[in-house]
Amino acid sequence: MEFQSIEEVMNRLEKVGYIASKQIATVVFLAAATKKPILVEGPAGSGKTELARALAKCLKRKKIRLQCYEGLDEAKALYEWEYAKQLLYTQMIKEKINDLLAGATSIAEAVERIADQEDAFFSERFILARPLLQAISSDNPVVLLIDEIDKADPEFEAFLLELLSDFQVSIPELGVKKAVHIPLVVLTSNNYRDMSDALKRRCIHLYIDYPKPELEKRIVGLKIPDIDSRLVDRLVSAVNNIRNLDLKKRPCISETLDWAQSLMVLQIDDLTPQVISDTLNVICKYKADADLVRAAAEKILCST
Amino acid sequence: MLDLIIRFSKACRSAGMRVSTSEVIDSVKQLEYIDVTDENRFKYLLRANFAKSRREQKNFDRLYDLFFHEKEPEKSPDPALQRHAEIRELIESFSGDAGQTPIDAALKAFLKGNPIPYITEMQRLETKNEYTPKGLKSNLGQLSSRLEVMLRINAMRNRLLNLPAQSGENAPEARHRAVDHLLKRLDAAYGMLTEESTPYNDGLKQIRTHKKHYSDIGERPFSSLSPREVAEMRDVIKQMIRKLKDRASRRWAARNKGVIDVRKTLRYAGRFQGIPIDIKYRNKRLRKAKIVTLCDVSGSVWSAARFMLNMLYSMQDCFSSVNSFAFVCATTDVTEIFEKNEVNQAIEKVMSNADIDFNALTDYGEVFFQFKRDHIHLLNKKTTIIIVGDGRSNYHNPRQDILAEMREKCRRIIWLNPEPEAFWGTGDSEMNTFKAFCHEVRPCRNLNQLIDFVEDLVM
Ligand SMILES: Nc1ncnc2c1ncn2[C@@H]1O[C@H](COP(=O)(O)OP(=O)(O)O)[C@@H](O)[C@H]1O
Ligand SMILES: [Mg+2]
Numbered sequence: 001m002e003f004q005s006i007e008e009v010m011n012r013l014e015k016v017g018y019i020a021s022k023q024i025a026t027v028v029f030l031a032a033a034t035k036k037p038i039l040v041e042g043p044a045g046s047g048k049t050e051l052a053r054a055l056a057k058c059l060k061r062k063k064i065r066l067q068c069y070e071g072l073d074e075a076k077a078l079y080e081w082e083y084a085k086q087l088l089y090t091q092m093i094k095e096k097i098n099d100l101l102a103g104a105t106s107i108a109e110a111v112e113r114i115a116d117q118e119d120a121f122f123s124e125r126f127i128l129a130r131p132l133l134q135a136i137s138s139d140n141p142v143v144l145l146i147d148e149i150d151k152a153d154p155e156f157e158a159f160l161l162e163l164l165s166d167f168q169v170s171i172p173e174l175g176v177k178k179a180v181h182i183p184l185v186v187l188t189s190n191n192y193r194d195m196s197d198a199l200k201r202r203c204i205h206l207y208i209d210y211p212k213p214e215l216e217k218r219i220v221g222l223k224i225p226d227i228d229s230r231l232v233d234r235l236v237s238a239v240n241n242i243r244n245l246d247l248k249k250r251p252c253i254s255e256t257l258d259w260a261q262s263l264m265v266l267q268i269d270d271l272t273p274q275v276i277s278d279t280l281n282v283i284c285k286y287k288a289d290a291d292l293v294r295a296a297a298e299k300i301l302c303s304t
Numbered sequence: 305m306l307d308l309i310i311r312f313s314k315a316c317r318s319a320g321m322r323v324s325t326s327e328v329i330d331s332v333k334q335l336e337y338i339d340v341t342d343e344n345r346f347k348y349l350l351r352a353n354f355a356k357s358r359r360e361q362k363n364f365d366r367l368y369d370l371f372f373h374e375k376e377p378e379k380s381p382d383p384a385l386q387r388h389a390e391i392r393e394l395i396e397s398f399s400g401d402a403g404q405t406p407i408d409a410a411l412k413a414f415l416k417g418n419p420i421p422y423i424t425e426m427q428r429l430e431t432k433n434e435y436t437p438k439g440l441k442s443n444l445g446q447l448s449s450r451l452e453v454m455l456r457i458n459a460m461r462n463r464l465l466n467l468p469a470q471s472g473e474n475a476p477e478a479r480h481r482a483v484d485h486l487l488k489r490l491d492a493a494y495g496m497l498t499e500e501s502t503p504y505n506d507g508l509k510q511i512r513t514h515k516k517h518y519s520d521i522g523e524r525p526f527s528s529l530s531p532r533e534v535a536e537m538r539d540v541i542k543q544m545i546r547k548l549k550d551r552a553s554r555r556w557a558a559r560n561k562g563v564i565d566v567r568k569t570l571r572y573a574g575r576f577q578g579i580p581i582d583i584k585y586r587n588k589r590l591r592k593a594k595i596v597t598l599c600d601v602s603g604s605v606w607s608a609a610r611f612m613l614n615m616l617y618s619m620q621d622c623f624s625s626v627n628s629f630a631f632v633c634a635t636t637d638v639t640e641i642f643e644k645n646e647v648n649q650a651i652e653k654v655m656s657n658a659d660i661d662f663n664a665l666t667d668y669g670e671v672f673f674q675f676k677r678d679h680i681h682l683l684n685k686k687t688t689i690i691i692v693g694d695g696r697s698n699y700h701n702p703r704q705d706i707l708a709e710m711r712e713k714c715r716r717i718i719w720l721n722p723e724p725e726a727f728w729g730t731g732d733s734e735m736n737t738f739k740a741f742c743h744e745v746r747p748c749r750n751l752n753q754l755i756d757f758v759e760d761l762v763m
Contacts, residue, residue: 006338006345026338026348033337034330041358043506083570154685191358191507194712200356201324207358246512288513 002032002059002184018047018054019211019219027206028055037164037185039200042208044190045252049147051208052186056143059184064138065145066131068152074159078169079133082126089121122173132160136167136179144183150192157199164202211253213240219253220260227260234271234301235260241300242283245292251283258282273297305340306332309350311420312371316354318424319367320431320705327353347372359503366501370419370492390482392416398460407453411460415489425453426496431705450497457494461487502704502740511746512725514753517544522752526607526722537611537751538648544755545618552622552762592624593715593761594686598675600693601654602632602666608722608748609692610651615758616690617647622762627682630654633664635674666696668734669703676706683713688761692720692748695728695735702734707741717741720748720757 003009009025009032020028028051031038040048056063066077090097100117104110129137135144149157163169167179187203189195211219216236220227236256243250251259259282268275276297284290293300309331313323331353338345347368355364395415398408410421429449464483516522521533521540529537568584597616599609613628620626627639636659642650654660683689689710711717719742721728721735728735739745748754 022344023348026345027352030334030337030349030352034334036330039356041506083567087570193507193715194357194359197322201326203356204330204352205356206352207361 003029005029012058013054014222016054016057017222018050018058019215019222020051021208021211021215024051024206024208027204031204032184034204035182035184037187037203038206039195039203040186040188040206040208041191043210043250043252045254046208046210047253048186048188048208049145052143052145052147052188055184055186056145059141059143061184062138062140062142063145064131064135064142064183065147068146068148068150068156070151070153072152072156075130077130077132077156077159078163079130079171080128081122082128086121086126089126124174127171127174132163133169133177135183136163136169137177138183139180141181142183144185146185146187148190149187150189150195154193154196157196161196161198161202164199210240210243210250213237216240216253216256220256223257224260224264227264228269231263231269231271232260235263238271238276238300239283241296242293245289245296247284247289247292248286249284249289255283271301273301276300305335309335312350312367313354315371315420315423316364316367318420318427319363320427321354321360321363321367323354327356358506362504363501366496366499367423370423370496390478391485394464394482394486398463405456407456411453411456411493414493415486422493422496429453430501430701431703432701453497454494457490457497461490464490502737505740505742508739508742509744511744511756514756517752517755522755523750525749526611526751527604527749529607538614540751541611541614541618545615548759548762549619549622552619555763592622593688594682594684595623595626595688595690596679596682596714597626597628597690597692598635598671599628599630599691600632600666601630601660602662602664605692605694605722606655608720608754611751611754612690612692612720612748612757613642613651613654614647615754617642617650619758619762624686627679629675629679630657630660631666631671632661633667633670634661635671635678636660637679665698665700666693667700668693668695668697668738669701669706672703672706672710676709680710680713683710685715687714689714689717690720691717691738691742692722694721694723695719695733695738697732697734699732702737704734704737704741707738711741711743716743718744718746718757718761720746720754722749723747724749 003012006022006025006029009029010020010022013020013025013028027038030036040051042048052065053063055061097114100113101110104113127133131144135142146160149160164185167182168176170176210216213236216239217229217232220232220236221229239251239256239259259279262279262282263269263271263275266279268279277294280290280293284293309328313328316323331350334349334353338349340346350368351361351364355361395412398412406421407425410425413420414422432449464486467479467483518540521536524533565584569582572582572584573579595616597613599613600606601609609630616623616626626642627637628642630636630638636657638650638654638657641653641657644650645653707717719735719738723733723735725747727733728739735745746753746757748757
């Protein structure tokens with residue numbers, strides 16, 4: 001087994017810069033122990049992609065990432081024949097082909113002879129492995145991150161299902177390829193679309209919310225070690241209050257980190273309404289949001 | 305432990321969650337790996353296997369608390385065994401009342417520690433159809449059946465509070481604790497009756513601001529337009545649609561050119577000794593949406609619906625198909641009217657359609673029910689459902705369970721509400737319930753908001 005205990009998951013993740021809640025650690029532990037894919041949901045910036053990165057790092061595995069988007073298909077996700085390379089080879093071995101065809105009395109016979117050689121052209125040499133094929137044919141176990149699966153079309157989800165159920169793919173010209181090692185699979189979703197029941201059944205589910213203040217303080221402390229802890233307290237509680245406002249885009253962990261970083265650079269060691277107003281562009285991407293935060297600055301600070 | 309988890313899975317299923325056998329088996333297998341005396345871990349484990357989306361987590365948490373936190377008296381480690389005898393005795397005493405209704409039986413099982421029949425009853429109330437003849441509809445169908453349960457709970461509670469004094473030694477103490485326990489259970493049952501059980505809907509896109517495309521007429525609420533202004537509005541829409549179509553077709557053209565198709569290019573080049581004479585592009589097929597609209601045509605909502613339909617049908621070639629339904633308390637297919645007539649004529653025809661009872665009380669539950677019965681086959685993963693309505697259902701059963709089914713079958717549901725957001729959920733508005741099943745909700749009171757919506761839809 002990769003991890004002996006839930007505590008070990010937490011410790012090893014922390015060593016590579018990821019602070020996991022108990023819930024995250026429990027689900028990761030169970031997924032690793034039973035070799036099930038993890039379906040991670042949560043708001044943008046809550047640490048879904050980062051979890052896969054940290055897992056790969058602490059397991060000393062390679063991370064293979066498949067970024068999903070509308071229109072993603074098998075050719076981009078699994079494999080593609082390298083036509084250009086095949087064409088190049090046919091050019092280079094033209095003479096051999098001519099030899100082969102010498103003496104053929106009809107076109108049908110020539111075609112027949114070429115067809116006999118087809119295997120040479122549809123072999124591993126001419127296959128361009130995309131992330132999914134890479135992940136199952138790797139000699140060492142990997143972490144496979146299928147990022148933002150909700151952006152892919154439902155048809156792609158159905159295709160993925162096959163792979164996730166028996167970790168093998170069939171390539172018509174080559175036969176069935178079975179996974180050398182079952183990868184640790186992390187699928188992430190921002191909830192743009194509901195996943196199908198079938199896909200959900202294959203996975204173990206994890207919801208990552210914005211972290212509790214305690215956890216977020218630890219994250220800030222970990223990433224920016226020399227920050228004053230009183231400032232971190234103020235900052236994290238302010239961010240949490242901001243998240244409760246009715247914003248278009250709520251600030252996520254990386255925005256908390258950016259904010260902390262800018263305050264450090266500006267050598268500001270306390271939050272005041274003026275400071276919030278001056279540094280707002282770090283946490284609010286929209287003007288309407290910034291206005292809302294500015295108007296509520298007093299409230300954001302006082303309920304510390 | 306196995307037995308416990310199987311029973312819990314049954315409870316989840318009777319509350320409408322989909323927990324498969326394989327998920328139960330997975331959970332049991334995973335139990336080997338963790339220390340089950342750690343309550344949190346136990347819960348995380350079950351949740352990761354039973355509720356596989358954020359949407360389902362709320363229902364899961366509710367059931368988990370109900371099932372594992374209200375300790376079952378028979379299994380409770382409480383050494384005061386007496387209490388259990390006492391509890392059983394008290395529960396049995398309820399049967400002295402008139403005949404057993406299913407609700408009575410379910411409540412008693414609930415008190416004894418088996419919540420499944422009660423959960424099933426609750427689920428039944430939520431998905432119940434009211435087959436009453438038209439016109440005689442009882443206005444408060446779902447509410448009244450809930451009221452019945454509430455009255456039963458209150459009767460039991462009163463009995464417990466007014467028990468005749470009891471003789472015997474330490475009896476009063478045991479009796480006191482038993483009563484206490486049962487009152488708590490009754491509170492839990494009561495709580496289930498009144499709580500909101502709508503799922504989390506984190507992905508909901510809630511539109512709150514809009515661009516000021518037109519001043520004055522753009523901001524005027526649809527419901528306050530004079531006939532002259534309605535005509536003016538139509539002209540403005542015509543202009544605006546022309547511009548929008550232009551932009552849309554340019555975008556389609558650009559998008560469809562797509563990237564170079566290497567395969568095709570090379571295949572073609574093969575004919576000319578490998579010289580890529582002609583660059584081939586990957587022709588992405590048009591991804592036009594299938595639209596299904598459900599429009600409330602009663603009273604004030606109609607003025608919003610008509611302009612929405614006006615725009616939608618003027619942009620028809622941006623969609624692969626448009627099917628439209630008008631409703632008040634029943635669903636009427638008006639697709640054909642729009643296919644056979646010019647848009648504004650079609651709208652007038654809908655208004656004078658004899659099949660629609662414009663004076664009836666709006667009943668969303670019935671409308672969803674009829675849509676499901678007759679038209680659900682129209683939905684697939686390419687369908688966008690657009691509902692125009694205020695969500696005021698005159699206290700009829702809202703049937704959000706059907707809306708949930710529709711959500712599963714389509715790509716997305718967008719709800720346009722002609723009321724300002726501050727009124728959603730007040731009085732008989734079920735908007736907050738319906739909202740939990742939509743992908744997008746927007747107020748749609750004026751032209752500017754409508755333009756934003758249509759732009760978003762076709763661009
Ligand atoms: N638990 C965590 N521990 C440490 N850093 C975190 C944690 N969660 C999030 N972060 C930080 O937040 C950033 C954004 O997270 P990311 O994984 O990209 O979000 P998501 O994929 O959920 O949108 C990461 O780059 C990382 O620095
Ligand atoms: Mg991400």
